[in-house]
Amino acid sequence: MTAAVSISGLVKSFGRFRALDGLDLEVLEGEVHGFLGPNGAGKSTTLRILLGLLRADSGTVKVLGGDPWRDVVPLHKRIAYVPGDVSIWPSLTGGEAIDLLGRLRGGLDEKRRKDLLETLELDPSKRGHTYSKGNRQKVAIVAALSSNAELLILDEPTAGLDPLMEATFREEILRERTLGRTVLLSSHILAEVEALADRISIIRKGKVVETNSLEEMRSRTRTNVSATLDDGLGALTALPGIADLRIEGNRVHFSVDAQTLGDAMSVLARHGMSALTVTPPSLEDLFLQHYGEQHEPSGNEDDQRLNASFFARRGRRRAP
């Protein structure tokens, strides 16, 4: 497979603030690629560079084989974008805005436009300034998905959508994938990425810290185990690859890496195991591994602290 997007060593500064600090990213053709990170990590800046809205300070960026800054018009015929915070001309209706974008790209898929308006329950005859945030988002989604573009760049597309619409949106994205489209989906909603993405890149402070499929990320991470045993609680401590061991009466909690998982299971079986819970690492665990000051297994109160520190992390501030 060839790469629809390939970025290496991308640097972008705004004044003294270094938004992107040697970012590498590769999105393969035909995949849904999750781009994961909190606000201010540099997601939107990366996407804007891919669209030629911002100019890279250094590094190489290729989109569909072209230079996004130089080849704006030919490239944009093949790309559709949903911005993170859609704003619609106050005096235009949603339908007019969709058709404007369509006309600029030389026409759109009329049937898809009609179907999308129906499934997303969007009234195209309302004026821009009367739409809610979710409805503005829908306008941009309809414009992007009815464009038959090869590459969809979506910047937190479900922000403002209600849960039902979020589910509808997921179906539409999966449908795009079956049509062979490439999707770059930036988000901080882990469940959404978990449900849609073939591969995931985690961005932190302007750098991609990990790119992999969710399966592989999981296989290289620790699994959380809770078990109730009759005896021999001490036997576990002897096992290598076990961490975060906590013993509460005859219940035991620990995390274990993939290689030791089999050994751990046989130890548990030998000591009269009567209950067992094995939780694969959630995306949240993987994410926190990169973002938490230290990795803590889920299920204890430290998660709250990590979550709090993650969401409170200061990034590039958005103007009100």
Place this chain on the structure above:
Amino acid sequence: MNHAFTGTLPLLRHAIRLDRWKLLPWFLAFGIIPVVVYAVYGSLFPTPLDAFALQSSLSTNPAFSLLLGPATDLSNAIGFTTWRIQMFGMFFAALMAILAVTRHTRATEDSGQAELLDSGVVGRLARLTSAVLFAWLASAALALLVGAALTLVGAPTTSAYALAGAMGGTGVAFAGVGAATAQLGSVARTANTLAGTVLGISYLVRGLGDTLQDSDWLLWASPLGWAEHIRPASENNPGPLLLLVGVGGMLVILAAWLSSRRDFGLGLIPTRPGPARGRSGIWGLTSRLNRLPLWTWGVNLLILGTVFGLVTGTLSSAFAGNPFVRQLIAFRVATEEQLTYAFVEVLLLILGIIGAVMGIQLALRFFAEEEERRAEWILSAPLSRLRHVIPTAALAILAPAVGMGICSLALATASNVSGSPLDVGKVVLQGAAELPAIWLAVGVALALLGLAPQLRSLAWLILVYWLLLTFFGPILKVPEWLLDTSPFHIVPHVFSAGTDWLSTWWTLAIAAILAVAGLAGYRRRDLVCT
């Protein structure tokens, strides 16, 4: 009712904190300009006779009373200062108040900040009240500033504060206008346009009242006319000030009543649903977005041109009643025709500056597309930066040309109809002669837009500089080389023999370079993403 005002004071403090720096340029201008004008009086008119000569010659050109009000008494510095700055001062104080009120009422609803504020412990009328109080405080501060500054340089206290009061009072009254229009329009821009129209009409009605014969009653039809009746430096009459404040208060009560009859985020002028399909491209979009300002400008320029033409039509009778003019004509210093054309030239200069305001406004509106993140979205379509900006640039260049055509044609026609025959071709040509200066202003705006969008307000600052220089410079005896830095000062005189067009070509060339630099800059720079 008791709770309707809860939270007013915290909101007021919040508004003051937000706007400290926004108001600073206004205060600086209001603190400095009166002092400068007051201080130069002595050097301008060494003897009372000089002042009398100016007063007499001013009466030959009613354009000045249309623009600046009557020169009641130029025999002392404060009288001269009053004549030069009171109308502009009142106009800009009113503008400041309108913008401040809209910014803290309607604009916060547009941006969503109001939703956040209103959901707190805030009464129904608190936001409106705090915005109005803020504008009133600003007006009062401005008046105190003008009064104190003039007193410090030696002006009589009563007269100084009377002049300052005329400005502050106008601000208070128009804060009320702004409060009312903020309830009518459904976005900030509409609200500002409505209030600005009221202000413009008030200025015009006041000007007509001062200029036309036997039309003093017109002064009572305009808040600016009431303020004029304070007559600083001669009568120092406090009555009209009370009238201004009273009307301001009543308008606010009206606004409060209106606000209780409308929904949050919407205006009383309702928004109707529109077509579900559209056919416009980028040119269509640009004309759609600018439809309202274009119509507003077109109608305003048509009215203004017609009114100016009607005023010109009454010149003959005005001249006949003026002994000084009769003398000038009798001694063949000037013919009546020359005096009329001198008048028309000043009128066209005023219209030219208004045309520049229009051009700058149309050009800078483009930045809102970036600021409000719509540019980011539309540029994700196959649309190059140049194709994005060119329709706006074309509009900002063409619209003032059409506008000048409309108003100079209206001026010439109305004047001919009402009894002062003018050469229509020459009037239109003189109107067209203002265009290079207008385009230079547009060029500055485009260059800033493309190269340094953060500094785009400089375009307004430069226009204000040109305006002050052109209208105040000659009378303040500013050296010629400095006067020449204003393109409006070097506009060719079509009505006099042997018109020199060289300066026009220079102005055009600089304007073209600036515009091209701006377009190239927009093509090369990062989009401003907030």
